Amino acid sequence: MLRTREQVRVLGPADRDGFVALAEQDPVVNVFADYRARLTNLDERWLGGQVWGRFEGDELVAGCHLGANLVPVQCTPDDVGAFADAALRRRNSVGTIVGPSDVVASLWELIEPRWARPREIRAQQPHLQMDRMPTTAGAPDVRLTTPADLAVLYPACVAMYTEEVGVSPESDAGGGDLYRARIQQLIGRGWSMASFDDAGVVFKAEVACATPYAAQVQGVWVRPDRRGEGLAVSGMAAVVAHVIGSGMAPVVSLYVNEWNAPARAAYARVGFEQTATFATMMF
Numbered sequence: 001m002l003r004t005r006e007q008v009r010v011l012g013p014a015d016r017d018g019f020v021a022l023a024e025q026d027p028v029v030n031v032f033a034d035y036r037a038r039l040t041n042l043d044e045r046w047l048g049g050q051v052w053g054r055f056e057g058d059e060l061v062a063g064c065h066l067g068a069n070l071v072p073v074q075c076t077p078d079d080v081g082a083f084a085d086a087a088l089r090r091r092n093s094v095g096t097i098v099g100p101s102d103v104v105a106s107l108w109e110l111i112e113p114r115w116a117r118p119r120e121i122r123a124q125q126p127h128l129q130m131d132r133m134p135t136t137a138g139a140p141d142v143r144l145t146t147p148a149d150l151a152v153l154y155p156a157c158v159a160m161y162t163e164e165v166g167v168s169p170e171s172d173a174g175g176g177d178l179y180r181a182r183i184q185q186l187i188g189r190g191w192s193m194a195s196f197d198d199a200g201v202v203f204k205a206e207v208a209c210a211t212p213y214a215a216q217v218q219g220v221w222v223r224p225d226r227r228g229e230g231l232a233v234s235g236m237a238a239v240v241a242h243v244i245g246s247g248m249a250p251v252v253s254l255y256v257n258e259w260n261a262p263a264r265a266a267y268a269r270v271g272f273e274q275t276a277t278f279a280t281m282m283f
Helices: 012-024 031-040 079-090 102-112 147-167 178-191 231-245 261-270
Strands: 005-009 049-056 059-066 069-073 096-100 120-130 192-197 200-210 215-222 252-255 273-282
Touching: 005 079, 012 031, 012 049, 012 059, 012 069, 012 079, 031 059, 031 069, 031 096, 031 192, 031 200, 031 215, 049 079, 059 079, 069 079, 079 102, 096 102, 102 120, 102 215, 102 273, 120 261, 147 178, 147 192, 147 200, 178 200, 192 231, 200 231, 215 231, 231 252, 231 261, 252 273
Parallel strands: 069 096, 215 252
Antiparallel strands: 005 049, 049 059, 059 069, 096 273, 120 252, 120 273, 192 200, 200 215
16 A cells, blocks of 8 residues: 555656666666666666656655566665566566565565566575775786677677576577677677687676666676686676776676675675675576
């Protein structure tokens, strides 16, 4: 039941500044939603979904991005009930639910009886960030990729995605065309970095989203035959140095699977520290 003077509704371009201000209450944790609002102006034609908001009087106090990713924004466990019905209406288009672990758990408790069974639940994912140049030396051969690298880079991206998510991005409708276009887009933005040897990609990572406050890194991968050489440490040090040193963003963040001890150790050596705990549900 809505409380007095409470309103829950779809947000649009006129709400853009208010939503960005809401996200910026925790701009690193909310970097994805903040980036999407800036990129799309909260226009549903560009969002490929909707953003909902909960108001108390005239004040926007909580939000929820509902597209391919369902992402709560500045929600407490008590806030998510306001968005449960909206989430259920879009359940067929949602591929992942991701956000602070306690909020995701509370939302799932409400919608589970009427939602598809998740393919996988990653309930405790350390959210890491760093706001300084790394003291560890970055790999000198890690560089921004170019369109000429696509033919070699794309198979590595597919391998990373399949290893991380458990299904190939090429199994989606379109046979991987959308995924290939996404990689091309990241290259064009200067958000893709990698190193190469004669056998192909050695290390790679991408910036998934960036705002004036933070950049979130995804897709970190070392080719299996080169693992154990410390390449994730030197590679990520190069990525962080580029993001912060170029002025792209003052903070670099990512979240990692709790069970991935080698990755967590590598990020710690670079200088990342845990600041929150995320959960991801995949469908």
